[in-house]
Amino acid sequence: NASTAAAATTKLGAVISNQLDSLEARIRAKNNQGGFVTRRSSGQQDDLDARIANKQRRGSNEQQLDDLEARIANKQRRNSNQQQLNDLEARTSAKQRRSSKEQQLNDLEARISAKQKRNSTETNKKSLTSNNNDDPAIIKVYNMNTTNRNTNRAEQEDRKYLEALYDAKHDNIGNNRTKMEDAKHDNFGNNRTKIDDAPPPTKTYDTPHGGIIDQFNEDGFMPETDMGPLAVAVAISPDEERLFIPFAIEYDPDSKPPIYKNRRFRFYLLAGGILLFAITVSAVLAVITRSDSFAPTETAAPTSLRESFMTSSREEKIWKVILKEIGETSFLGDTDSATARALKWIMYEDQLNLTEGSENLVQRFICVLFYLSTSNWLTCNRPLPGESSNCTGKKLISIEPDLLYEDKPGSLRWLSHTHECYWNGIECDALWRIRAFEIRGQNISGTLPTEIAKMPYIQSLSMMWNKMYGTLPPEIASMKYLLNIELHFNMFTGTIPLSWYEARALQRINTASNFLSGSVPIEIGLLRTLKGYFNFDNAITGTIPTEIGQMKFLAYTRWYRNVMTGTLPTEIGNLKKLQEIWMHRNLLEGQLPSELGMLKDIADVRLHFNRFSGTIPNEIYNMTQLRRLDLYDCNFTSTISTYIGQLRALKTYRIRRNNFYGTIPSILGQLPLEWVWLHQNKLSGSVPMEICARRSAIKNVGLYILTADCTAPVGDDDPIIDCLAGCCTACCDPSIGLCYKEDP
Numbered sequence: 001n002a003s004t005a006a007a008a009t010t011k012l013g014a015v016i017s018n019q020l021d022s023l024e025a026r027i028r029a030k031n032n033q034g035g036f037v038t039r040r041s042s043g044q045q046d047d048l049d050a051r052i053a054n055k056q057r058r059g060s061n062e063q064q065l066d067d068l069e070a071r072i073a074n075k076q077r078r079n080s081n082q083q084q085l086n087d088l089e090a091r092t093s094a095k096q097r098r099s100s101k102e103q104q105l106n107d108l109e110a111r112i113s114a115k116q117k118r119n120s121t122e123t124n125k126k127s128l129t130s131n132n133n134d135d136p137a138i139i140k141v142y143n144m145n146t147t148n149r150n151t152n153r154a155e156q157e158d159r160k161y162l163e164a165l166y167d168a169k170h171d172n173i174g175n176n177r178t179k180m181e182d183a184k185h186d187n188f189g190n191n192r193t194k195i196d197d198a199p200p201p202t203k204t205y206d207t208p209h210g211g212i213i214d215q216f217n218e219d220g221f222m223p224e225t226d227m228g229p230l231a232v233a234v235a236i237s238p239d240e241e242r243l244f245i246p247f248a249i250e251y252d253p254d255s256k257p258p259i260y261k262n263r264r265f266r267f268y269l270l271a272g273g274i275l276l277f278a279i280t281v282s283a284v285l286a287v288i289t290r291s292d293s294f295a296p297t298e299t300a301a302p303t304s305l306r307e308s309f310m311t312s313s314r315e316e317k318i319w320k321v322i323l324k325e326i327g328e329t330s331f332l333g334d335t336d337s338a339t340a341r342a343l344k345w346i347m348y349e350d351q352l353n354l355t356e357g358s359e360n361l362v363q364r365f366i367c368v369l370f371y372l373s374t375s376n377w378l379t380c381n382r383p384l385p386g387e388s389s390n391c392t393g394k395k396l397i398s399i400e401p402d403l404l405y406e407d408k409p410g411s412l413r414w415l416s417h418t419h420e421c422y423w424n425g426i427e428c429d430a431l432w433r434i435r436a437f438e439i440r441g442q443n444i445s446g447t448l449p450t451e452i453a454k455m456p457y458i459q460s461l462s463m464m465w466n467k468m469y470g471t472l473p474p475e476i477a478s479m480k481y482l483l484n485i486e487l488h489f490n491m492f493t494g495t496i497p498l499s500w501y502e503a504r505a506l507q508r509i510n511t512a513s514n515f516l517s518g519s520v521p522i523e524i525g526l527l528r529t530l531k532g533y534f535n536f537d538n539a540i541t542g543t544i545p546t547e548i549g550q551m552k553f554l555a556y557t558r559w560y561r562n563v564m565t566g567t568l569p570t571e572i573g574n575l576k577k578l579q580e581i582w583m584h585r586n587l588l589e590g591q592l593p594s595e596l597g598m599l600k601d602i603a604d605v606r607l608h609f610n611r612f613s614g615t616i617p618n619e620i621y622n623m624t625q626l627r628r629l630d631l632y633d634c635n636f637t638s639t640i641s642t643y644i645g646q647l648r649a650l651k652t653y654r655i656r657r658n659n660f661y662g663t664i665p666s667i668l669g670q671l672p673l674e675w676v677w678l679h680q681n682k683l684s685g686s687v688p689m690e691i692c693a694r695r696s697a698i699k700n701v702g703l704y705i706l707t708a709d710c711t712a713p714v715g716d717d718d719p720i721i722d723c724l725a726g727c728c729t730a731c732c733d734p735s736i737g738l739c740y741k742e743d744p
Contacts, residue, residue, distance in 0.1 A: 010065065013058040020051060315347050317356035322346075325362045326451055338449070342369040351417035360420065363434055366451050367420045370437075374446030374468070380424035382415040389416035393424040396441035396465060403441050403465065433457040441465035448487075450475045460484040464510070467491055472511070477503040488512040488534065496535070501526050508532040512558065516540065525550035536582065537561040544583075549574035558582040560606070565589070568607075573598040580604040584630065587611060597622035606630040608654070613637065621646045628652040632677060636660065640683075642667055656680050656707070664708075664721075666690045674700065678721075679707040679732035679739060686722035695727055709734045 322343065345368050346354065346361070354361050371382065380391040393411035398404035411424040421428035427436035434455055445467040452461075453475035459482060468490040474497035476482065482503065488510045495518035496511060506527060512534045519542025520535070527533070531553050540562040548554075549571025555578060564586040572581070573595025579602055589611040596605075597619025603626060613635040621643035627650060637659040644650070645667035653668075654677035661682040668676070669690025676691075687708055696702025710723035710731035723731060725742075732739035 009058075010062055013055075013062060017055055017058070020055065314355060318347060318354070318361065319343070321356045321361055322365055325454055326365075338369055338372040339451075341372050345372075345415065352419075360432060363455055364420050366449075366455055367423065367426070367434070368415060369449055369451055371414045373449045374444045376443055376445045376467070377414070378441070378443040380411050380413045383413045389413050389418060391424065394442070399441075399465065405441070427460075429457070436460040436462065438462045439466070443467065445469070448473055452476070453478050455479070457481055460486075462486040464488045464490065469493065472497055472500075472516075474499045476500065479503075480505060483507045486510045488514070490514055492516060494518075498523060503527075504529060506530055507553075508534075510534040511538070513537040519543075520545055522547045524548060527551055529553055531577075532556040534558045535562070539563060541565070543567075544569055544588075546571045548572065551575065553577055556580045560584045560586065562586055567591075568593055568596075568612075570595045572596065575599065576601070578602050579625075582606045583610070585609040589613065591615070592617060592620065594619040596620050599623055601625055603649070604628045608632045608634065610634055616641065618643050623647070625649055630654050632656040632658065634658055640665055640668075644668065645670060647671060651675065653677075664688060664691070669694055673703050675705045676703065677705075677707050679709050679730075680734045680737065681709070683709065683721060687724070687727055689724075692724050692727035705729050707732060707739060711740060 342365055346365050350364075352358075352364075354364065358364075379394045383389055389412050391411050391413050393408035394405040395408050396403060397406050408424070412418050412422045414423045416423065419432065420426060421432055421434065425437060425439040425442070426434055427438060429435050435457060436459060437452075438460070440462055441464070443466060444463075447470035448463075448468060450473040452458075453473065456479060458479055461476070461482070462484065464486050466489075468487070469492060471494040472487070472492055476485065477497065477499035483505060484507060485500075486508070489512070492511065492514040493516065495516060496509075498521060500506070500509065501521065501523035504526070507529055508531060509527075510532065513536070516535070516538040518540065520540060522545045524533075524545055525547030528551065530551055533551075533554065534557070536558045537560070540559070542564065543566030544559070544564060546569045548569065552575070554575050557578070557580065560582045562585075564583070566588065567590035568583065568588060570593040572578070573593065576599070578599050581602065581604070584606045585608075587610065588607075591614035592607070592612060594617040596602075597617065600623065602623050605623070605626065605628065608630040609632075611634065612631075615638040616631070616636060618641055621641065624646060626647050629647070629650065629652065632654045633656065635658065636655070639662040640655075640660060642665050644653075644665065648671065650671050651673060652675040653671075653673060654675065656677040657680045659682055660678075661684070663685040664678065664683055664687055666688035667690075669688055669692075673691075673694065687706070687710070691703065691706070694703040695706065696704055698704070706728050707730045708723050708728050709720040710728050711733040712719045713733055713735040719731070720734065728742055730739045730741050
């Protein structure tokens with residue numbers, strides 16, 4: 001490079017110069033010693049002049065190189081100084097920002113302290129200046145509500161300030177902070193996507209328990225029948241300690257003495273105490289002397305709502321009646337809550353103009369509250385201005401393949417100016433008391449208000465096939481006449497409230513196809529009068545409680561498509577009235593209890609898609625009323641017993657994908673079978689002629705479906721089961737798990 005070349009040139013020039021100087025010195029010394037001047041020849045003189053000129057040029061080049069190096073060094077020093085200057089400026093700027101931020105934080109601490117003092121002073125003033133003539137119950141609730149509201153606001157603002165202070169103190173000032181925000185799952189507004197291993201259903205019909213039964217297609221080559229934001233304001237106690245952060249408290253050398261040592265403060269405190277005592281005495285005397293004082297059980301609602309609606313004595317009296325029946329906590333929301341809007345509608349918009357003496361006042365209020373807690377009604381919703389109260393209702397009559405309705409002309413809308421017993425979906429008795437909510441498949445979305453439990457005469461809550469969400473209200477258990485709960489095919493979450501199992505009058509609970517979790521508690525045995533229990537298609541875990549054997553009147557129960565584990569308890573044999581048990585598509589295991597044979601009236605047993613093993617107990621063939629027995633896709637190892645001939649009513653018998661061995665008994669030909677799956681087992685021999693004689697190409701007339709392993713396995717010429725042409729509807733190859741439909 002340039003610097004290396006310059007250094008080499010300089011070094012070479014120095015060597016040559018030294019040699020020339022040495023030579024000249026020697027010549028001068030020699031001339032001086034000889035005492036004479038040696039004359040040089042013309043050629044020597046020219047050579048000497050050239051050498052001198054070259055030396056001068058080299059000196060000039062060296063000087064230029066030195067100047068260049070000096071300029072480079074100066075420039076490098078200037079750059080270094082500039083960088084140091086920039087760093088100094090950056091540190092100065094950062095220090096200034098930190099100083100500004102510290103000043104802001106100090107100001108924030110001062111504002112928090114001042115705000116806390118103001119809130120405390122305002123609360124004391126309000127409590128000391130209450131009207132002497134106000135009712136003491138109202139004064140109590142007013143003070144409680146005002147204190148709670150001020151405390152809530154102050155608590156929230158203080159928490160926000162202190163949390164900001166805490167974050168600023170602990171984060172690096174000047175750096176961007178990254179905040180992680182939680183994503184909330186309850187996409188109640190989104191459509192649910194269910195993963196179901198069965199294709200779309202194909203048929204529906206009514207069942208003995210009054211429900212609508214769905215028939216699904218089973219996985220495989222042919223179908224299988226599988227019949228079947230209100231926000232709650234939580235008050236914070238005014239005595240609750242505020243959030244304490246140690247670093248927000250600093251020592252002030254100029255602080256004043258404690259306020260309790262101030263003479264003026266002591267005077268004000270004494271005067272305030274006297275005034276408070278006088279107000280208390282006046283209030284007590286007013287309660288004693290007033291003729292229209294409240295009963296001991298009555299309370300007043302928070303003043304914010306009361307002042308919003310109370311314009312006359314009529315509204316005041318309505319308020320008191322509803323408050324007494326519904327309870328104070330229902331009115332802790334703001335004026336835009338469903339409760340407040342329902343109260344406003346009753347007082348000012350309802351053309352019936354009910355009074356405090358109207359027998360249906362509370363009942364009508366709860367109906368309005370229910371409607372205003374929901375939205376997206378399919379039909380008969382609230383009438384628009386100028387719209388008639390009449391509507392054409394929609395009655396759900398079928399769920400397959402889609403929801404099917406029939407029109408109900410002459411229905412009346414909700415919140416119309418007629419008696420609520422006429423509103424579409426409400427059923428009443430002769431005394432105009434609501435007995436049932438029959439709101440099926442109306443597409444409504446919202447929560448189920450707890451206040452509905454204040455209608456004691458309701459016997460049925462039937463709200464299936466909607467989009468209702470939230471948790472199931474425990475208060476429903478207090479409805480002493482309630483017999484029927486049908487909330488299936490909604491979007492409820494949480495668990496079934498434990499209090500429901502203590503409602504001794506219940507006869508049916510159907511919470512199927514929601515998003516419920518948890519396990520079935522042992523308290524289920526308390527439901528001694530229950531006839532139907534349905535919790536299928538949820539996320540229920542745990543085992544089947546042995547206490548199920550105490551449900552003496554249980555007739556229909558479905559637990560399928562959950563995550564139940566354990567065994568089938570032997571206590572099931574105590575359910576003498578049981579007619580249907582669906583436990584399929586769980587994780588149940590072990591052997592089938594022989595006590596199943598004690599169920600003389602049972603007609604439908606579905607235990608498929610579990611982990612059962614062992615043999616089939618012969619006692620199971622004592623269920624002489626059995627019409628359907630599904631044991632497929634388990635791990636049974638057994639023969640087809642000839643005792644199966646005792647099941648004289650059997651129409652569906654499916655045992656595919658197990659380890660059944662031996663031959664197919666001809667006695668099956670004596671049963672009224674319509675659907676038989678025998679494939680993918682270890683059976684051998686042939687399909688008896690007695691069975692083939694029952695084959696029919698017409699559904700519900702003879703044996704319509706019959707499958708067996710009558711296709712030769714891959715690499716083999718002979719099938720495992722011989723089946724005459726036209727006898728089996730499908731022949732399967734167990735080696736590859738495929739079945740082939742046979743020509744009729």
